[in-house]
Amino acid sequence: MASKRRGNQEGTINKRDDGRWEARMSLPDGKRKSFYGKTKEEVIKKMRKAQRDVDAGLPVISEKQTVEIYLKSWLDIKKHRVDPSTFQRYQYLVDPIIAEIGLVSLAKLSPYHLQALYAKLLEQGWNAGTVSSLHSVFHDALKQAVRLGLVHRNITDMVDPPRREEHEMEVLTEEQVKLLLSSVKDDWFEALYFVVLSTGLRAGEIFALQWQDIDFASRKLEVKRGWQRTNTKTSLSLPKTSHGRRTIVLSQVAKDALMRQRERINKARLEIGDAWDTTHDLVFPGKRGKMYTFKNFNTTQLHPLLKNIGLPLIRFHDLRHTFATLLIGKGVNIKVVSEMLGHSNVSVTLRIYAHVLPHMQEAAAQMVDDVMGGIV
Numbered sequence: 001m002a003s004k005r006r007g008n009q010e011g012t013i014n015k016r017d018d019g020r021w022e023a024r025m026s027l028p029d030g031k032r033k034s035f036y037g038k039t040k041e042e043v044i045k046k047m048r049k050a051q052r053d054v055d056a057g058l059p060v061i062s063e064k065q066t067v068e069i070y071l072k073s074w075l076d077i078k079k080h081r082v083d084p085s086t087f088q089r090y091q092y093l094v095d096p097i098i099a100e101i102g103l104v105s106l107a108k109l110s111p112y113h114l115q116a117l118y119a120k121l122l123e124q125g126w127n128a129g130t131v132s133s134l135h136s137v138f139h140d141a142l143k144q145a146v147r148l149g150l151v152h153r154n155i156t157d158m159v160d161p162p163r164r165e166e167h168e169m170e171v172l173t174e175e176q177v178k179l180l181l182s183s184v185k186d187d188w189f190e191a192l193y194f195v196v197l198s199t200g201l202r203a204g205e206i207f208a209l210q211w212q213d214i215d216f217a218s219r220k221l222e223v224k225r226g227w228q229r230t231n232t233k234t235s236l237s238l239p240k241t242s243h244g245r246r247t248i249v250l251s252q253v254a255k256d257a258l259m260r261q262r263e264r265i266n267k268a269r270l271e272i273g274d275a276w277d278t279t280h281d282l283v284f285p286g287k288r289g290k291m292y293t294f295k296n297f298n299t300t301q302l303h304p305l306l307k308n309i310g311l312p313l314i315r316f317h318d319l320r321h322t323f324a325t326l327l328i329g330k331g332v333n334i335k336v337v338s339e340m341l342g343h344s345n346v347s348v349t350l351r352i353y354a355h356v357l358p359h360m361q362e363a364a365a366q367m368v369d370d371v372m373g374g375i376v
Contacts, residue, residue, distance in 0.1 A: 011047050013040060023047040028054060065150055067109060068102030070186075074141045093134040094141075096121060106151055112136075114159040128162035137160035169355075170314045171322040183309045189301060191254075192259035192284050193319070195221075198254040200323035202226065202339050203316050207294045209283040212259060219250045224340065244342045258283070324349070328356045 011025030019273065023035045035046040042152035073093050079087050101113045114135075121131050139156040146154050172180065177197060184190040196206055204226035213222045223246050250258070261283065268287065269276045277289035286292040294316075303313050314322075320341070327337050338349035 011051075013043060013047075015040075025050060043053055054339065065106045066102060067104050067106055068098045070106050070145060070150065071098055071102070071141060074144060089133075093130075093137045097138060106145065107267075109155050111149070111155060111158045114156065118159075118162060122162060129164040132161040132164050135159070169321050169352075170312055170318050171318075171325045172311065172314065174326065176311055177322065177326070179309060179313060180306075183305065187305075188264070188287070189284065191257035191264075194254045194257035195250075196316075196319045197323050198251045199248050200320045200337075201248075202320060202342075203294050203297065205342075207282070207284055207292055210281050211262070211283055212281070214250075214283070216255060216259065219252070219255050221248045221250050222246075223248065246339060246342055249339055321352075324353055325356055328353055 001174050011023055013021065013023045016022050021037050021040050021043045023037075023046065024032050025035075025047055029032050033050065033051065035043045037043040037046065039206075045291060073092060075087075075094060078090055082090070098116065101109070101118050104113055118131050118135070121134070122128070135156060139154060142151065142154045142156055145151045181193060181197070184193050187193075192206060195201065196211075199206075199221065201209075201223065205223050208226045209221070213224060214220075217221075223244065226244075265285075269289070272288060275288060277285070279289075280291070282289070282291065284292060297316050302316055306313050324337055324341060326339075328334060334349055335346050337353075338346045
């Protein structure tokens with residue numbers, strides 16, 4: 001069928017031999033853009049939308065780019081920009097998106113697609129926190145798509161992800177900390193408890209400590225690396241941010257505990273001899289010098305200890321929370337606490353430990369009374 005021209009800058013429309021309709025229009029760069037559909041009205045609608053985009057100075061979006069094609073290309077770029085464990089998590093979160101809506105045109109992606117996806121994942125047993133993380137990853141990916149001109153808007157901004165179920169923080173009191181530390185004498189991980197409760201190190205950081213990271217003369221500990229787990233292996237890697245790499249001044253009790261730990265390790269090495277693994281020279285290894293599988297620490301070490309002495313069955317990460325809460329409660333500058341924890345900024349620390357601040361105000365008021373009381 002002959003083409004029908006629709007007037008100045010309105011393009012042409014014709015019916016193809018395969019029965020579909022095709023509309024063509026000229027773009028500002030001189031190129032011709034085609035739109036296809038089952039009916040004449042459909043292609044006219046597509047062409048008019050494209051013309052409105054051109055008039056608004058927006059790029060004309062291709063319908064050939066699918067969600068799957070785009071997300072796979074986005075992952076290819078991310079693979080070289082993030083650490084292996086982060087990339088693996090991206091893959092894990094992107095997979096269900098591709099499985100459910102991968103064939104949808106990126107240009108036609110709608111809030112409905114995301115709402116249906118999230119509802120289905122929740123029905124399949126995904127928890128709200130993981131679906132919320134999936135939403136965040138998808139948001140980052142589409143943010144890049146907007147920059148590249150592949151879509152005009154980030155559709156994730158129009159959808160509310162499921163609300164995360166926050167894990168309730170559990171911390172030990174001063175008296176409970178003293179009971180815990182007095183109960184670990186001669187324990188293989190005695191020094192570990194002293195270090196985590198006086199530095200707030202993460203599990204991946206404390207189990208990656210090497211003896212070269214500790215300067216006993218200056219009482220300083222350097223956080224230079226951490227264990228990263230993937231599906232296939234666990235390996236040492238640099239901190240994810242510059243704030244993660246930090247130097248911490250050790251308390252005297254932590255230093256003394258580490259000196260006892262060094263004696264404990266040296267004794268074990270002499271007993272085992274060549275069977276001792278010296279690959280990483282770890283401060284807190286397993287019984288033969290190899291990396292301790294710390295993901296099982298709660299169930300194999302911490303919880304049996306806590307149960308035996310009658311303390312709440314908190315997680316290892318709650319020991320880090322205990323450290324921070326006690327320091328903030330004692331009036332230590334929040335910026336100092338934030339730096340010791342390796343947070344990216346103080347606002348992160350304030351958000352996590354906001355529950356401590358009201359008590360600090362009470363203490364501050366008491367300090368004012370102590371200074372000014374009795375004047376009048």
